[in-house]
Amino acid sequence: MxxxxxxxxxxxxxxxxxxxxxxxxxxxxxxRVETFVVRADDPGPALRAELDARGLAPRTVALxxxxxxxxxxxxxxxxxxxxxxxxxxxELERHLxxxxxxxxxxxxxxxxxxxxxxxxxxxxxxxxxxxxxxxxDTAVRIAHExxxxxxxxxxxxxDLLGLxxxxxxxxxxxxxxxxxxxxxxxxxxxxxxLSRSVPATDGPELVAEITRSFPVARWRGCDAVWLSxxxxxxxxxxxxxxxxxxxxxxxxxxxxxxxAVEQEPDGALTLALAVAAGRGVRPLDLIPAAVRPRRLxxxxxxxxxxxxxxxxxxxxxxxxxxxxxGRRLAAIDREIARIxxxxxxxxxxxxxxxxxxxxxxTVGEIQTAALRPLPVLKNLxxxxxxxxxxxxxxxxxxxxxxxxxxxxxxxLIPLLENSPRFERVEFSSPVTRGRDKEQxxxxxxxxxxxx
Numbered sequence: 001m002x003x004x005x006x007x008x009x010x011x012x013x014x015x016x017x018x019x020x021x022x023x024x025x026x027x028x029x030x031x032r033v034e035t036f037v038v039r040a041d042d043p044g045p046a047l048r049a050e051l052d053a054r055g056l057a058p059r060t061v062a063l064x065x066x067x068x069x070x071x072x073x074x075x076x077x078x079x080x081x082x083x084x085x086x087x088x089x090x091e092l093e094r095h096l097x098x099x100x101x102x103x104x105x106x107x108x109x110x111x112x113x114x115x116x117x118x119x120x121x122x123x124x125x126x127x128x129x130x131x132x133x134x135x136x137d138t139a140v141r142i143a144h145e146x147x148x149x150x151x152x153x154x155x156x157x158x159d160l161l162g163l164x165x166x167x168x169x170x171x172x173x174x175x176x177x178x179x180x181x182x183x184x185x186x187x188x189x190x191x192x193x194l195s196r197s198v199p200a201t202d203g204p205e206l207v208a209e210i211t212r213s214f215p216v217a218r219w220r221g222c223d224a225v226w227l228s229x230x231x232x233x234x235x236x237x238x239x240x241x242x243x244x245x246x247x248x249x250x251x252x253x254x255x256x257x258x259x260a261v262e263q264e265p266d267g268a269l270t271l272a273l274a275v276a277a278g279r280g281v282r283p284l285d286l287i288p289a290a291v292r293p294r295r296l297x298x299x300x301x302x303x304x305x306x307x308x309x310x311x312x313x314x315x316x317x318x319x320x321x322x323x324x325x326g327r328r329l330a331a332i333d334r335e336i337a338r339i340x341x342x343x344x345x346x347x348x349x350x351x352x353x354x355x356x357x358x359x360x361x362t363v364g365e366i367q368t369a370a371l372r373p374l375p376v377l378k379n380l381x382x383x384x385x386x387x388x389x390x391x392x393x394x395x396x397x398x399x400x401x402x403x404x405x406x407x408x409x410x411x412l413i414p415l416l417e418n419s420p421r422f423e424r425v426e427f428s429s430p431v432t433r434g435r436d437k438e439q440x441x442x443x444x445x446x447x448x449x450x451x
Contacts, residue, residue, distance in 0.1 A: 012056060014148070015276035016047065017064035017156045018139055019178070019268055023047060026272035027056055031253075033260035035269045044145020051146070061148040063139045063287075064156030064275040067183045067197035070131040070286070071096055072155065074110055074194060074216065077124040084109075088126060098132045104153070104286040105130035110193060127192065129155060129284040136286055152278070153287040157183035158192060159274040160228075163254035166190035170223045173210055174248065175238065177229035178267035182206055186217045192283070193217045203237025210241065229267030253277075376400065376421065383419050387437075388412060399445035401428065409440035416444055423447040 012029040023038040025047070034054060040046035051058070075095055077087050088107050092100040110125040136153055143150040157176055166172065166187055174185035182200035186193045194217040198209040214220060225238050226248040238245045250258065257277065261269045285292075373395060380390070385406065392403035400422065406412055409431045416425040422444035429441040 012058045013062070013276050014051075014056070014058040014060065015062045015064060015272050015274075015278075016143070017066070017268065017272045017275060018069075018142070019066050019271075022268070023142075024268035024272040025050070026269065026276040027058065028257065028273070028276045031256055033257050033273070035261055035272060037268065042145075044142045047142065047146040047148075059149060060151045061143050061146070062275050062278060062282075063143060063150050063153045064159065064271060065131065065135065065139065065153065065286070066181075067155050067157045067195060068181065069135050070129055070155050072127065072129045072195045072284070074125055074127050077126060079123065084124070084126070087124075088128060092128070092130060095128065096130055100130070102133050103130050104133060104136045104288060106284045106286055108192065108283055111188070127194065127284075129158075129286065131286060136288060140288065140291060150287060150291055151293050152282050152285050154275065154278075154282050154285055155195065156271040156275050157185060157195060157197075158284055159278045159282070160185065160248075160271070161187065161190065161192060162278050163250055163257075163274050164226075164248045165251055166249070171219055171221075172224045172226055173222045173241075174226040174228070175206070175210075175234070176267060176270070177227075177234075178271060179230060182229075182234075184210060184213065186213065186219070186222075193219075200234065203234040204240070206234055207237050207240050229270060379419060379421055383415050384412065385415070389437075399443065402442045402444075403440070405434060405437040405439050407437055409438040409442075412440065412442060416442065419447075421447055 012027050015026050017024040021039060023043050023046075025036045025038065027034045034056070036050055036054070038046050038050050073095060075088075075091060077084070077091060080087055085107070088105070089100075092103065092105060096103060105128060107126040107128045110127050112125065139153055140150050160174065160176060160183075166189065169189050172187045174183075174187055176183040176185070177200045180199060180201055182198050184194075184196040184198060186195065194213060196209065196213055198206060200206060210222075210225075214222075222241065222243055224243050225241060225245045227235060227238065227245055228248050235245050254273075254277070257273050258270065261273065376395060377393075380393075380402075384390075388404060388406035390402055390404035392401075394401040394403075402412075409427075413425050413427075416422050423446075425442060425444040427440060428443035432439045
């Protein structure tokens, strides 16, 4: 049965259930479902041919086993120190009808409470699933012959629990009819407690088998019965249990998948759909260790999550200071850009002030170093006698030169020496005598300022 066209991107999930002489298959890809049944003496190549004819190219397959080919029973483990799996392996020999040395097995812890006889203090109840090595090897060989990689080997009926929303805390007996066999699932709060495979041809005998199973599950009764699978209505017989008998509360996704199942036998294809719909780690998985996909255990997942969280926190610790500093630098840059015009104006004012300071200093130096003739002339007027006349007066940076006439030129030397402005006063040329006065040329240097 086909339902819709196949998208290119979404991966296809293939499941194959081994039911004696036939294989029930189902492929789920998004919301599209395809189911089929293979009957052949050489099932591996026939399965490959069926997939090729339908244009399906899955790479992996989830394998489902008939409940009758697997031993499933609850056992009690005595108090002992050690790994729980090693304890279960040690106890297998007492509970299996075939050699347990290399028998594939898995187990589930069971709740300690129950309505049966009280368990011994310190004992642990587990639900074991084990089968003959040849059963699993046959399933794996069929997958390899079909060029498929097995990812799980489970009891197909156990995967039915993934299709429903079980009421919390309720004890339910699920009767799934597949041909002339009824798969019995004892479910408590959505978890499997016990499963059995019994003939479905006789309704009262089916009720008797359910009743006989209650003590094994440590139940005194159940709250409801779910009925699914092939045609055949044992509802009247099941009403003898005095509980509601209904169809399972399928999830919305399960109802869409089941709507695609139109060919017979319905019970086998429902099992195939249940196996195909399962995801992640499956309970009671009997796949050999040699072909088991690598999956992280819960401690490994926790460790990986902690390592990832530590790495993220370390990156945050490294990046946050940089981001904070970057924001601060950006704020500083914005503030600098805001006050930059004012800074430029202040710098211009400071430059203008510096130029004026240099100008004032230059003017002061000029005033200090420049010759001032008026004070010199006033001083000469006060110092020289009234009969002295100057014809030439020369001033320079080094000193002064006087040329003129006087009644007595020699008296001028001491007068000029006593002046606070001149020193080293001397005649620069011989004195000559005129009609009534002497002509002189006197040279003097500026007196150095006293400290």
